[in-house]
Amino acid sequence: MPIISPSLLASDFANLQSEVEMINNSNADWFHVDVMDGSFVPNISFGLPSVKAVSKHAKKPLDVHLMIVNPDQYIQAFADAGAEYLTVHYEACNHLHRTIQAIKDAGMKAGVALNPHTPVSALSEIISELDLVLIMSVNPGFGGQTFIKAAIEKVAALKKLITEKGASTLIEVDGGVNTQTGAQLIAAGADALVAGSFVFKSDNPKSTIDDLKAL
Ligand code: DX5
Ligand code: ZN
Numbered sequence: 001m002p003i004i005s006p007s008l009l010a011s012d013f014a015n016l017q018s019e020v021e022m023i024n025n026s027n028a029d030w031f032h033v034d035v036m037d038g039s040f041v042p043n044i045s046f047g048l049p050s051v052k053a054v055s056k057h058a059k060k061p062l063d064v065h066l067m068i069v070n071p072d073q074y075i076q077a078f079a080d081a082g083a084e085y086l087t088v089h090y091e092a093c094n095h096l097h098r099t100i101q102a103i104k105d106a107g108m109k110a111g112v113a114l115n116p117h118t119p120v121s122a123l124s125e126i127i128s129e130l131d132l133v134l135i136m137s138v139n140p141g142f143g144g145q146t147f148i149k150a151a152i153e154k155v156a157a158l159k160k161l162i163t164e165k166g167a168s169t170l171i172e173v174d175g176g177v178n179t180q181t182g183a184q185l186i187a188a189g190a191d192a193l194v195a196g197s198f199v200f201k202s203d204n205p206k207s208t209i210d211d212l213k214a215l
Contacts, residue, residue, distance in 0.1 A: 055082025147176030
């Protein structure tokens with residue numbers, strides 16, 4: 001069964017507590033929280049106070065996806081805000097190894113996200129250090145975009161790399177995930193699926209989560 005991490009970006013921000021309770025009472029595994037800075041990506045979303053507010057009510061791990069430049073300066077702050085997984089972008093880190101170490105030193109699990117143009121091979125020297133790799137199947141910044149099919153091959157390549165290196169890294173995919181694309185991603189080796197619009201814009205988000213969980 002895949003890990004399902006609904007993306008709160010597509011939730012109703014004016015009713016965030018009830019959205020969090022819905023996830024608490026569903027079969028979802030994590031909360032995916034998208035942090036954007038208007039610089040690394042052309043959009044702004046949650047900040048630290050919102051992550052803290054979600055964390056207060058969330059009964060499942062917070063899977064925080066940082067789409068920000070200079071993530072190093074906020075690592076401790078996100079640990080304090082309640083993040084369990086902290087994922088930084090490969091493209092935003094000059095010294096990725098140091099960043100990963102700092103995330104772990106702060107007591108969190110460390111993830112690296114890859115933009116659609118970044119090859120999986122970029123992680124070959126660091127994969128054993130990573131708890132999670134997030135394959136972006138859209139260009140980060142917005143919900144509701146069209147799934148980029150090349151992500152499926154990237155998942156397969158990443159699975160191969162993880163196996164070759166004897167690593168235990170989880171493979172997560174984010175962007176345009178629904179039951180159709182999700183099934184292909186699972187077949188290619190994905191462990192965790194992020195879904196925003198597909199869950200929150202559906203008539204019955206809890207049963208949509210069940211549909212993803214059943215893949
Ligand atoms: C996009 C975010 C995603 C977003 C996915 O930059 O990282 O987590 O919420 O949205 P959907 O599932 O609608 O593509
Ligand atoms: Zn995300």
